[in-house]
Amino acid sequence: MHPPVTLDERIAAFRRDGFVVLPEIIAPAQVSLLQEALIRIEAEHNLGYAKTAFEGRKTVRINNLLVYDPLFWDVPLQPEILDLAERLLDRELLLSSLCSLTLAPGQAAQPLHEDTQQLALPRPRPPLAVNAIWALSDFTQDNGATHVVPGSHLYDSAPPYGAQDIESVRATMKAGSVMLFDSALWHKGGANDSNSRRYALSCYYCAGWMRQQENLQLGIPADLARRFPRRLQELCGYSIYKGQYGHIDNADPITLLGREGRPTVWQASDAKAARNAGAPKA
Numbered sequence: 001m002h003p004p005v006t007l008d009e010r011i012a013a014f015r016r017d018g019f020v021v022l023p024e025i026i027a028p029a030q031v032s033l034l035q036e037a038l039i040r041i042e043a044e045h046n047l048g049y050a051k052t053a054f055e056g057r058k059t060v061r062i063n064n065l066l067v068y069d070p071l072f073w074d075v076p077l078q079p080e081i082l083d084l085a086e087r088l089l090d091r092e093l094l095l096s097s098l099c100s101l102t103l104a105p106g107q108a109a110q111p112l113h114e115d116t117q118q119l120a121l122p123r124p125r126p127p128l129a130v131n132a133i134w135a136l137s138d139f140t141q142d143n144g145a146t147h148v149v150p151g152s153h154l155y156d157s158a159p160p161y162g163a164q165d166i167e168s169v170r171a172t173m174k175a176g177s178v179m180l181f182d183s184a185l186w187h188k189g190g191a192n193d194s195n196s197r198r199y200a201l202s203c204y205y206c207a208g209w210m211r212q213q214e215n216l217q218l219g220i221p222a223d224l225a226r227r228f229p230r231r232l233q234e235l236c237g238y239s240i241y242k243g244q245y246g247h248i249d250n251a252d253p254i255t256l257l258g259r260e261g262r263p264t265v266w267q268a269s270d271a272k273a274a275r276n277a278g279a280p281k282a
């Protein structure tokens with residue numbers, strides 16, 4: 001079978017398997033720049049390994065990546081990935097978090113989990129969140145390619161956290177490939193038994209009505225957010241979901257960044273009624 005290529009094929013694969021790989025869609029030059037930026041930021045800010053077993057005691061996770069370098073602004077906006085995420089959630093989705101996942105040699109496999117396991121909601125359910133794992137180096141069996149359990153997003157329970165005896169497949173892929181998966185998919189980062197680091201980004205989108213994993217409105221200084229492209233500002237939460245959720249005293253929060261806001265659902269329905277009242281009778 002050929003790999004899913006069209007948007008519809010990718011959506012179908014995602015809905016069936018809970019994940020889909022977009023092979024080598026990021027240009028090698030962008031991959032190198034992103035990897036170099038991670039190395040530079042880690043050194044400049046003297047960042048070390050994460051402090052918990054889940055995050056990885058031999059893993060460097062740089063959270064809130066948008067504040068470090070405009071290079072990262074293009075990541076959540078990558079058109080093929082954003083299109084797919086918009087089709088799976090909807091056009092008013094949010095960026096939930098953007099962080100790096102740099103697995104150093106010796107990193108053990110992560111505990112098996114799913115990303116919305118904390119939420120007491122029935123399963124199976126429509127996708128609440130979609131994680132896009134960007135491979136910034138080749139993902140191999142040896143260096144920690146993510147384990148996924150195909151179809152498990154449709155199971156009626158979350159995985160037994162950390163279970164070791166559950167069969168999985170490895171998302172091996174070339175640098176520049178991106179794997180999108182449903183947050184409900186059972187998965188875990190692999191062990192890095194190689195001699196080199198596995199570089200990756202996690203660009204995690206969620207439904208527009210859901211609380212974001214990172215608080216991007218408080219975590220990104222407003223003066224910096226003001227410089228983002230409008231779509232990125234909306235993704236970070238400077239937007240109102242369905243014209244209702246997230247307004248500030250009836251205004252779109254994007255007005256705080258000096259942009260024109262969209263109307264609330266209440267303003268829009270009055271405007272529609274006024275248009276209809278003024279329209280000539282048929």
Ligand SMILES: O=C(O)CCC(=O)C(=O)O
Pocket residue numbers: 055101110115133144145146147187188189190
């Ligand atoms: O590093 C990986 O391959 C997966 C990471 C992951 O699933 C997580 O941190 O939730």
